[in-house]
Amino acid sequence: MERSLMTQTTAESPARRQRAQLKARTLRTDRWWLAPVLTFAALASFLVYGFWAMFDPSYYIAPYVAPFSAPCLLEVCPEGARVFGFAPIGDWFPLPPGVLVLGLPGGFRLTCYYYRKSYYRSFWLSPPACSVAEPHGKYTGETRLPLILQNVHRYFFYGSVLISAVLTYEAIVAFRNTDGEWGHMGVGTVILAVNAVLISAYTLSCHSCRHIVAGRLNHFSRHPLRYRFWGLVSKLNARHMLLAWVSMYTVLFADLYVRLVAKGIVTDITFF
Amino acid sequence: MSYKAKFRIWRGEGGEGRLEDFTVEVNEGEVVLDIIHRLQATQAPDLAVRWNCKAGKCGSCSMEINGKPKLGCMTRMSTFGEDEVITVTPMRTFPVIKDLVTDVSFNYQKAREIPSFTPPSDVRPGEYRMKQIDVERSQEFRKCIECFMCNNVCHVIRDHDENKQAFAGPRFLMQIAELDMHPYDVADRQDSAQDEHGLGYCNITKCCTEVCPEHIKITDNALIPMKERVVDRRYDPLVWLGNKIFKRSAAK
Ligand code: SF4
Numbered sequence: 001m002e003r004s005l006m007t008q009t010t011a012e013s014p015a016r017r018q019r020a021q022l023k024a025r026t027l028r029t030d031r032w033w034l035a036p037v038l039t040f041a042a043l044a045s046f047l048v049y050g051f052w053a054m055f056d057p058s059y060y061i062a063p064y065v066a067p068f069s070a071p072c073l074l075e076v077c078p079e080g081a082r083v084f085g086f087a088p089i090g091d092w093f094p095l096p097p098g099v100l101v102l103g104l105p106g107g108f109r110l111t112c113y114y115y116r117k118s119y120y121r122s123f124w125l126s127p128p129a130c131s132v133a134e135p136h137g138k139y140t141g142e143t144r145l146p147l148i149l150q151n152v153h154r155y156f157f158y159g160s161v162l163i164s165a166v167l168t169y170e171a172i173v174a175f176r177n178t179d180g181e182w183g184h185m186g187v188g189t190v191i192l193a194v195n196a197v198l199i200s201a202y203t204l205s206c207h208s209c210r211h212i213v214a215g216r217l218n219h220f221s222r223h224p225l226r227y228r229f230w231g232l233v234s235k236l237n238a239r240h241m242l243l244a245w246v247s248m249y250t251v252l253f254a255d256l257y258v259r260l261v262a263k264g265i266v267t268d269i270t271f272f
Numbered sequence: 273m274s275y276k277a278k279f280r281i282w283r284g285e286g287g288e289g290r291l292e293d294f295t296v297e298v299n300e301g302e303v304v305l306d307i308i309h310r311l312q313a314t315q316a317p318d319l320a321v322r323w324n325c326k327a328g329k330c331g332s333c334s335m336e337i338n339g340k341p342k343l344g345c346m347t348r349m350s351t352f353g354e355d356e357v358i359t360v361t362p363m364r365t366f367p368v369i370k371d372l373v374t375d376v377s378f379n380y381q382k383a384r385e386i387p388s389f390t391p392p393s394d395v396r397p398g399e400y401r402m403k404q405i406d407v408e409r410s411q412e413f414r415k416c417i418e419c420f421m422c423n424n425v426c427h428v429i430r431d432h433d434e435n436k437q438a439f440a441g442p443r444f445l446m447q448i449a450e451l452d453m454h455p456y457d458v459a460d461r462q463d464s465a466q467d468e469h470g471l472g473y474c475n476i477t478k479c480c481t482e483v484c485p486e487h488i489k490i491t492d493n494a495l496i497p498m499k500e501r502v503v504d505r506r507y508d509p510l511v512w513l514g515n516k517i518f519k520r521s522a523a524k
């Protein structure tokens with residue numbers, strides 16, 4: 001009895017409080033680094049493009065407005081680029097119109113639960129991949145400043161609902177020709193319409209949206225209509241990551257397309 | 273159709289130990305746990321491994337296979353190449369008792385720290401009336417087999433042992449979410465999730481979801497909804513104002 005107590009690891013023995021003293025950072029043998037590398041490259045290139053587009057002046061060629069500069073709220077915006085012809089900000093804002101509004105969709109994506117996952121993993125390596133040790137000595141997550149501010153996400157969601165509405169409006173007015181008459185459709189019209197649909201789908205699939213629609217309720221049965229919507233949003237929400245990527249590329253592509261047409265590098269094909 | 277596979281298995285008592293090499297027969301249809309049992313039967317009779325059901329339902333045989341948390345009884349040998357070296361180690365986040373067996377009492381401790389289901393005092397047992405759609409959402413969480421691989425993989429404690437005090441881990445944050453969503457639970461779950469159980473530590477990087485053998489969408493369906501509920505309670509001035517004006521919280 002005495003002997004077995006000596007040789008066994010008992011609950012009290014200090015050895016029992018130790019994890020396996022494995023030195024390797026990870027024992028994974030697959031290419032775990034590939035996903036973070038690709039994500040990093042994709043997100044970084046999107047940031048670079050967005051930064052360029054923000055200051056690029058060729059954001060309008062009738063009847064198309066580049067999505068990164070929508071809504072165009074300044075007096076410098078050509079009549080056709082404004083939403084219902086309004087320029088509520090006037091002329092005091094010295095920078096291009098994109099700079100004024102890009103914070104909203106930018107902040108929406110920055111605080112999005114999916115993008116948080118993707119950049120915490122690929123930019124901050126926290127963790128780079130599952131069961132791969134992160135390189136940081138200390139970790140407090142989203143418990144304190146600045147990351148606790150991620151909790152404002154739902155306000156960006158409210159703002160992004162407006163942005164989706166604006167992009168939908170811009171897609172609808174892209175069915176007018178250069179003289180403002182209805183009944184036009186070009187490649188640009190299709191691109192803007194597809195983009196508006198995907199941006200709206202991404203926005204509706206947001207986790208905050210799911211929560212606001214009915215996720216915060218405990219008695220679904222007392223709110224049948226909200227429960228129905230919750231079911232729909234949940235279906236979209238399950239594809240949130242996919243919608244995040246697809247809409248990111250459609251908006252980039254749509255924006256680039258309009259700018260290239262505006263610069264005269266690409267000619268918009270008109271169907272009718 | 274049998275072949276000889278190369279295994280490297282962690283051997284040792286307590287944290288001390290080393291990876292030991294074995295060459296062992298593998299037959300068609302076998303899983304990693306079968307091979308470990310064959311090693312026990314042939315070359316290493318004192319090799320310690322915890323298991324019970326061999327059907328992926330008891331959550332005993334959690335281990336790390338080629339660095340990934342897996343159930344030994346559900347990991348088919350056919351997923352590896354015949355000349356691949358297969359490394360098997362105990363779960364990293366918990367102290368080792370012997371070889372592949374870890375001491376998972378951290379999890380039992382955390383489970384005890386969460387107050388159990390608390391119904392309103394004026395509703396007696398037998399008087400609960402719940403529609404299926406009111407409980408459906410949390411039924412997903414009840415599939416949990418308590419293998420604790422989610423808590424094991426979570427970098428909050430895996431990479432930072434010092435956070436163990438403050439952080440309940442995905443398994444138990446999910447339990448808090450389940451209780452908070454329960455139509456008849458009246459205990460405070462939101463403030464305590466944030467203050468006492470460390471929900472804020474989670475950075476929604478989804479490793480818990482990736483390893484869950486029951487495919488529970490822990491992050492999407494429990495942790496993020498719970499974070500949103502905490503925002504309602506603490507960080508959203510509009511919701512706070514609405515609750516003050518309409519005394520709404522009672523009508524959930
Ligand atoms: S999603 Fe949160 S709880 Fe799950 S593993 Fe990641 S940090 Fe841990």
Ligand code: SF4
Nearest residue numbers: 416417419420422484
């Ligand atoms: S939630 Fe999944 S991974 Fe976590 S203990 Fe339960 S079954 Fe295991």
Ligand code: FES
Nearest residue numbers: 112113114206207
């Ligand atoms: S937009 Fe991704 S969670 Fe809200």
Ligand code: FES
Nearest residue numbers: 325326331333345
């Ligand atoms: S032995 Fe029960 S889950 Fe593997």
